[in-house]
Amino acid sequence: MIKLIASDLDGTIVSLDGTISERTRRAFLNAREAGIQIVFVTGRPFRWLSPIIQAFGGLGTVICSNGAVLYDLEQDEVIWSRTLSAALARKAAEIILQVDPEASFAAETTKGLHLSDGFAEPHHRLDDCAELDLTSDEIDQEGIVKFLARSRKLTMDDFYAAVQPELHQLVSITHSAFDVSLLEMAHVDINKAKTLNEYCQRLGITPDEVMAFGDMPNDIQMLEFAQHGYAMASGHPTTLACARYQAPSFAEDGVAQIIEGLLK
Incomplete structure (x- = not known):
């Protein structure tokens, strides 16, 4: 039943x-x-x-x-x-940048969305977004519920395959978009x-x-x-x-x- x-x-x-x-x-x-x-x-x-x-x-x-x-x-x-610390997000970003030095990042917190340069499409307006700073106390206080990485040169499956072996012990990692090469990361137990x-x-x-x-x-x-x-x-x-x-x-x-x- x-x-x-x-x-x-x-x-x-x-x-x-x-x-x-x-x-x-x-x-x-x-x-x-x-x-x-x-x-x-x-x-x-x-x-x-x-x-x-x-x-x-x-x-x-x-x-x-x-x-x-x-x-x-x-x-x-x-x-x-259940949130991800900024320190772990920084480590994840370092690993990803070794695979794609031009990757861009975003963090969804309990309060809002934080974006790095180049993450959003130029024509796509996202209101009320803050600049991503993974060294700030504010982002840790808000708590990261999802950390995002975008590649514009690798396909989604290639991007995932290249970083997953090193990332999977730090964070949970998945993807859910057909048309964007976008990794979604969170607390490792999520x-x-x-x-x-x-x-x-x-x-x-x-x-x-x-x-x-x-x-x-x-x-x-x-x-x-x-x-x-x-x-x-x-x-x-x-x-x-x-x-x-x-x-x-x-x-x-x-x-x-x-x-x-x-x-x-």
Whole structure:
């Protein structure tokens, strides 16, 4: 019996324009009305949850920043966060710069986004961003929930493969973008699955009672944790290879189709 549905957002239920289809919205609402817990699990920071809020209002709990933040959407508050020290971020940056001396960086903290030069696209305006300074006391006080590195010369898979052997003991490292060579790093003991597991334990829910959906490598641990883990047919090949089950593509409202079948 499924007691909890955990779903990634971008590429799984949220489109490139930031919207959620009516069919998908209705499927989640029907599941909640049937008594099933809903948890959204995303790489997004808790400040960038507008697609969920617009579609569902205050429905559910959100695991943000790839597991570094547990956010109560109904109460609009952070339940807890697990942060990465600036010192570890500096060490990670040193390793990455040896692979790509032109790499750029960003840090998502509990308070906002800090960017280095060259990280954002020139035409992409990001308001209320601070300059990244990994030696400042301020960034340690705020707490880094996600450290980002971007390469403009290496493909995503090559970038990841080149730095992962040295980085994996310092930080957790993953990626979730198809079109940008972007590494996502956090506290070494953080990923979507670990935080989801902790949350399920609070509710007395076991992995065989969890259904999960995702499309990118940062979803793999979560799909392996859930006994009913579905990779989107439109997802990354590595994710598809690791998941127990496959859902129809995002364009076909694949998540909605599986939930509708469950509720029957």
